[in-house]
Amino acid sequence: DQQVKQNSPSLSVQEGRISILNCDYTNSMFDYFLWYKKYPAEGPTFLISISSIKDKNEDGRFTVFLNKSAKHLSLHIVPSQPGDSAVYFCAASDPQTGANNLFFGTGTRLTVIP
Amino acid sequence: DVKVTQSSRYLVKRTGEKVFLECVQDMDHENMFWYRQDPGLGLRLIYFSYDVKMKEKGDIPEGYSVSREKKERFSLILESASTNQTSMYLCASSLYPGHDYGYTFGSGTRLTVV
Numbered sequence: 001d002q003q004v005k006q007n008s009p010s011l012s013v014q015e016g017r018i019s020i021l022n023c024d025y026t027n028s029m030f031d032y033f034l035w036y037k038k039y040p041a042e043g044p045t046f047l048i049s050i051s052s053i054k055d056k057n058e059d060g061r062f063t064v065f066l067n068k069s070a071k072h073l074s075l076h077i078v079p080s081q082p083g084d085s086a087v088y089f090c091a092a093s094d095p096q097t098g099a100n101n102l103f104f105g106t107g108t109r110l111t112v113i114p
Numbered sequence: 115d116v117k118v119t120q121s122s123r124y125l126v127k128r129t130g131e132k133v134f135l136e137c138v139q140d141m142d143h144e145n146m147f148w149y150r151q152d153p154g155l156g157l158r159l160i161y162f163s164y165d166v167k168m169k170e171k172g173d174i175p176e177g178y179s180v181s182r183e184k185k186e187r188f189s190l191i192l193e194s195a196s197t198n199q200t201s202m203y204l205c206a207s208s209l210y211p212g213h214d215y216g217y218t219f220g221s222g223t224r225l226t227v228v
Binding site for chain 2: 006009034036038041042043044045046049089091093098099100102104105106107
């Protein structure tokens with residue numbers, strides 16, 4: 001059963017506009033959330049994270065919002081740039097599951113149109 | 115910077131061959147993982163290891179085995195390669211405890227089985 005869901009497999013946005021990528025989860029024990037970015041033929045790289053005790057974390061053009069009551073998080077990219085075109089994976093951590101504690105969504109492919 | 119190195123970026127193997135994918139990390143991480151990534155299916159965990167000589171099955175272990183003889187090295191073995199194992203294979207490592215830091219991924223191995 002998929003505990004982390006990214007319901008939009010793809011998203012297209014004009015350069016300069018805002019990109020909003022969404023992620024839903026079911027496990028209330030998740031206490032840390034991460035976003036990874038993946039270019040073709042490369043491994044995912046860490047982008048930004050947020051602890052469950054916060055509702056917002058910002059890093060330059062990237063902001064992650066967490067709504068615990070709705071079990072929903074989102075990644076905002078403003079302004080979007082063509083180099084942001086990639087697959088974005090949402091991940092959530094359950095500290096009680098031991099070594100294998102990170103659960104991934106299925107990814108959203110973002111295309112930023114110049 | 116943590117480095118996770120996968121020995122091959124691209125591999126082409128014949129059906130029935132035994133295939134070895136190698137992964138080495140240089141930051142003394144306890145945990146190592148093998149995923150495969152397929153379009154629309156996200157990252158699927160094949161096997162992981164939380165210590166030398168220890169291994170645990172992930173979500174899709176069938177047709178695969180692993181070996182961890184040294185802490186820094188985690189090998190994925192396809193006992194008899196089949197065309198449905200054509201995929202992008204990603205190795206990752208993590209520090210435990212310390213789930214806050216997420217996983218660090220290698221650059222991936224694109225395996226084609228013909």
